[in-house]
Amino acid sequence: MTSRGFDAEARVRTYFKCENLQRGGAFKIRGASNFVLSLTPEQLTKGVVAFSSGNHAQAVALAAGLVGAKATLVMPTDAPRSKVEATRARGAEIITYDRLREDREAIGTRIAAQTGASLIPPYDHPWTIAGQGTTALELLEDAPEIDALITPVGGGGLLSGCSIAARSINPKIRIFGAEPDTANDTCLSLAAGRRVEIPPSETIADGLRATCPGRVTFPILQQYVEQILLVSEEEIKATVRFFLSWLKILVEPSGAAAAAAVLHRKLPADVGRVGVVLSGGNVDLETLAQIL
Incomplete structure (x- = not known):
């Protein structure tokens, strides 16, 4: 899916992988x-x-x-x-x-x-990681022209799987992750060169509340990920509202994290075409009311 309105606001060409419409409502x-x-x-x-x-x-x-x-x-x-x-x-x-x-x-x-x-671990197992990587395979099949890919990151299963899959198709594609600034364990870990554990967070992005990257996923992220972009609670909420108001689709806060980083222009300026994974759309009415 594409949106000229989103592109104009983000100042980059975007291609959305709508896992919020996936069976079960998420990737x-x-x-x-x-x-x-x-x-x-x-x-x-x-x-x-x-x-x-x-x-x-x-x-x-x-x-x-x-x-x-x-x-x-x-x-x-x-x-x-x-x-x-x-x-x-x-x-x-x-x-x-x-x-x-x-x-x-x-x-x-x-x-x-x-x-x-x-x-069945949520992210820290090769079988789980391989399954999540099919997200990137499908995205690149539909939009082979993208030069960058960004996904939300919690424990790292989606980002690590997509990194491996995307690089197997395009060795030059740039890989980014996005996480809440209050749940920045992956950002801190990559900067430190080791897995860093943080206290439990209260971010509205409930699916990204991991306190430490996985043992299996972290080395993969170290190998492939260029940068983790941090987004604020308000930036996440604003992005959920943007999708609902302008694109008429519901994306949960966790699922909107990568799009929030793009919408608020956190990508490097030389990224021209980016694939953005909207990782889920399961949000309860109370949380949605709080956002709106």
């Missing part, structure tokens, strides 16, 4: 499906377990349902209600935790050990 179905389809029939009979603030949970529930496997999802108590309800509606069992006091990965690992279920 996460790609990684979850690739992971589930990589499991053996015996593994599937024991079910799958995952931890997520929402989009990965929905994706795992959906992917598991397609093959008849049981899904158990570990979700924070403050996850958007719409994401929790959508996950439950897909037949998953939901276990909640306090993100400020409990470790979701430890909970998920314990459940997997007790039940024999396969743990």
Whole structure:
């Protein structure tokens, strides 16, 4: 998708990859499906377990349902209600935790050990990363002329997968990420040359609240990413409003982070044509009302 109005405001030619219109409302179905389809029939009979603030949970529930496997999802108590309800509606069992006091990965690992279920990480696994990378494959198939690519970054699964895929097609393409300035773990980590952990943040972009880049994703980001661009809460909200008002599509705050960086002219001036991943569109009405 393209928008002359967005281009005029951003002063760069943009090509949007609308994962907000994807099945499950986000790109996460790609990684979850690739992971589930990589499991053996015996593994599937024991079910799958995952931890997520929402989009990965929905994706795992959906992917598991397609093959008849049981899904158990570990979700924070403050996850958007719409994401929790959508996950439950897909037949998953939901276990909640306090993100400020409990470790979701430890909970998920314990459940997997007790039940024999396969743990599906939201980003830090080669199968998940490979699935997310298909986003860039499709974008470059539709818009091979782009000279740069930008995605939101939380744990790094989408950005690392897209980096590998994009560079396999165009070795010269420039790779950027975008994250909230209040949840800047990837930016700090790349600057330090090591994984840096930050305290839990309260950004409106709930899907980008990772406190540290993944062990698997971080070396990939180090290899391919030119720069992480930081966006403010108001810049994210303004971008959500722009899409709703001018393009008539709903993009969630996390999904709008990369577009926010472009819209607010944070890309280097010599970028001519950029592919922008709108990573999701799952936002509850209370959050949307706050933004509008």
